[in-house]
Amino acid sequence: MAKTYEQEQHALTPYCFRVYNKSLDGDRDKRYSKLNQISGKFDLLEMLETFMMAHSKEYEIAEETQQVYCFSDIKVDAANREVWGWFNVGVYGMKTDIINIKTQKVDFEKAKDNAEIIKHYVHFRIPLNVDEGMAFLHTYRGNGIKTLFHDLFGEYFKQQANLVLQMNPLAYDNAINAWLDAPAKEIKLTKFVGVDDVADKLNKLGHHEQELIIKPPRKGNLGRLRDYFNKDNAHHEAVVELIGFGNQVKTVVEMNGKKRTFNVGNNTSNAMCEIELDENVVMDEGVPDFNSMNRWVGQIADEYVQTMY
Known part of the structure; x- marks a missing residue:
């Protein structure tokens, strides 16, 4: 079952929770609190x-x-030791028109004080007796809610525990290492800028975003996912070249019959941290189904658990 355009607009970004407590004994690495025993009385979950x-x-x-x-x-x-739900977020401050794409008429005039609400799925797993917890935040069309969530919850956490909560992207090399050696099946370049007359013809089909898909030659291959993050590798150089023709490069990898799509854009330190929705996530009016999303994120979290702890 192939992924739909709707599914491709949604992704999951994994983050790592840590709490540094300088009052703990030992060297720096031993001063991170166990997240269910922060200062001996707080449980992050x-x-x-x-x-x-x-x-x-x-x-x-x-x-x-x-x-x-x-x-x-x-x-x-x-x-x-999990908690999950929707984080419903909207932005206000600008008057806009909401049109009906079928009639081309304005259905609603959004006032400056109106906010369009986007449902973002959030999922947290905090195992017992570890100093690293997991946060999985849903993004839509590249827009996420990490900054808002961390600002709000980080302030609450500081008021309660008098410590600073760290929330950083989970690095690919210590979280989903197994996928790094999985073979790349496809390279996808979105918003590809082709020859003008071709682009014009594509635009007449009704969508302004084009996609270039590169598949391996019959007797060749596209390398491993790891290759796209090695600056000395020809696959990484190819990604750098492709960035000039579009604004997002993805690679589709397969392992044990499962596929994952990773963003391998020009910010390679964080590129592995965006995982495109699986084709098994059911969509409902453009929004991921809550239970379907929960099952998929649970599988992702299990993969992280196997390599993190």
Whole structure:
């Protein structure tokens, strides 16, 4: 089953939670708190649940960034130490027209104080007695909610524990290492700028975003995923060249019958951290189905667990 355009607009970005506590004994690496025993009394999982529930009653305003936000459908699995739900976020501050694409007429005039709400799936797994927890945040068309979430929850965490919560992208080399040796099946370049007359013909088909797909020659291959992050490798050089023709380069890899699509753009330090939605995630009016998303993210989290702990 091939992925749809709707599915390709959504991705998952994994992050790592850590809490540095200089009051702990030992060298620097030993001063990271176990996340269920922060300062001997705080459990990060419980703090996440409490925070999300406290901000699920009504929409609140982040005036500095002109955003509104509210959590909903919060679920907790205490046995597996997980909490997940929707983080509903919108942006206000600009008057716009909302048109009906079929009639070309304005259906609604969005005022400056109106905000279009996007549902972002968030999922946190905090295993017992470890100093690294996992956060999986949903992005739509490259737009995510990490900054807003970290600003809000980080401030709450600091007020409660008097410590700073670190939230950094999970590095590919210590999180999903197995995928690095998986063979690349396709290279996808979105917003490819081709010959003008070809591009014009494509635009007449009704969509302004084109995609170039590169597949391996009959007796050749596209290398391993690892090759695209090695600056001395020809595959990495090819990605650098392709960036000049579009704004996003993805590689599709396969292992044990499963496929993953990773963003391998020009920011190679974070490129592995964006995982495109699986074709098995069901879509509902352009939004990932909640239960379907939960099952897929659970599989991703399991892969991280096998290599992180």
